[in-house]
Amino acid sequence: xxxxxxxxxxxxxxxxxxxxxxxxxxxxxxxxxxxxxxxxxxxxxxxxxxxxxxxxxxxxxxxxxxxxxxxxxxxxxxxxxxxxxxxxxxxxxxxxxxxxxxxxxxxxxxxxxxxxxxxxxxxxxxxxxxxxxxxxxxxxxxxx
Numbered sequence: 001x002x003x004x005x006x007x008x009x010x011x012x013x014x015x016x017x018x019x020x021x022x023x024x025x026x027x028x029x030x031x032x033x034x035x036x037x038x039x040x041x042x043x044x045x046x047x048x049x050x051x052x053x054x055x056x057x058x059x060x061x062x063x064x065x066x067x068x069x070x071x072x073x074x075x076x077x078x079x080x081x082x083x084x085x086x087x088x089x090x091x092x093x094x095x096x097x098x099x100x101x102x103x104x105x106x107x108x109x110x111x112x113x114x115x116x117x118x119x120x121x122x123x124x125x126x127x128x129x130x131x132x133x134x135x136x137x138x139x140x141x142x143x144x
Contacts, residue, residue, distance in 0.1 A: 021054070022062055024048075025044075025055070025062060026068075026081060028044075034078050035078070035079060035080075037052065038076070040055050066082060066083075067082055068080065
């Protein structure tokens with residue numbers, strides 16, 4: 001999913017201002033894909049307690065922040081993530097690095113290299129494949 005550039009800064013700010021429960025609910029919806037408030041409540045009631053109204057408020061806040069989509073089915077909304085996990089993380093990192101350095105490309109690389117020593121062999125191989133795929137795409141698009 002591509003995010004419109006005029007929307008990016010506001011999105012990054014909203015992503016950075018997520019509360020703990022909002023992060024947990026978003027994580028749950030990435031894994032579950034679609035759920036209503038009662039299903040989300042049932043999941044979190046066992047793990048952290050709380051009330052159905054707290055879950056409903058959290059879902060509504062995430063919807064208003066543009067991080068969830070919802071569709072009314074009967075008397076209940078069905079919620080799903082409006083942004084993919086990888087896009088979420090990528091935009092968050094990109095937004096943070098651009099805040100601290102005008103040279104966005106180098107700051108993004110610097111942020112990446114600070115965490116790359118923690119990568120295992122499988123992750124490094126996957127990264128190599130992603131880079132190779134992007135190079136192929138750039139060549140076919142004429143962006144090289």
